[in-house]
Amino acid sequence: MMTPEERRDTLRRVVDDLWNRGNLDACDELFAEHCSFHDPSFPVDGVEGMKRQVADLRQAQPDLHMDVQDVLVDGDLTCARWTMGATARNEFRGLPATGKSYVMTGMTIDKWEGDRIVEEWVNYDLFGALQQAGIIPEAATPPAATE
Numbered sequence: 001m002m003t004p005e006e007r008r009d010t011l012r013r014v015v016d017d018l019w020n021r022g023n024l025d026a027c028d029e030l031f032a033e034h035c036s037f038h039d040p041s042f043p044v045d046g047v048e049g050m051k052r053q054v055a056d057l058r059q060a061q062p063d064l065h066m067d068v069q070d071v072l073v074d075g076d077l078t079c080a081r082w083t084m085g086a087t088a089r090n091e092f093r094g095l096p097a098t099g100k101s102y103v104m105t106g107m108t109i110d111k112w113e114g115d116r117i118v119e120e121w122v123n124y125d126l127f128g129a130l131q132q133a134g135i136i137p138e139a140a141t142p143p144a145a146t147e
Contacts, residue, residue, distance in 0.1 A: 002115050011078055011110070012068050019066040019084070024051040032116040041126050042093060056093065061086035068129040072097035080108045084124070095135055102132035109144045 002010070018026040027047050037044035044050050059066055064086035071074045072079045084102070085103040088095070106124025130136045 007073050007078055008071045011071055015068055027051050032118045036119050038121045060090040060092035065085050071128040076112045078110045098134040100134045104129040105120055
């Protein structure tokens, strides 16, 4: 059984290895074979689906980098608060390449069994990232009030 500190350290290390270095084998170290993923924007079908998502995103955005700010551990759950940034250099799942950069924030909650994640929920500011990348227009600024 992993201690809370071991879970925190493992999560930080593997996230860095997977997202920042593109080491897809890190998925096999972190996720159970029967892991299920809940992503509101891009469906992920099992561990192989996660590997495809990371590979596709890193191909579209080679400078992708994720920083984990906090990891909270409570029993068999971890919650990570993170920031991800990249440049939309190539198409990603229907989203066009714009050459513009973005920074977005997100959170991930993971359920663990032993030393592996068995279920993951993720939520992130895709809308803000798409605005920064020039894929959707910025929100209109209301006109200044006149006196």
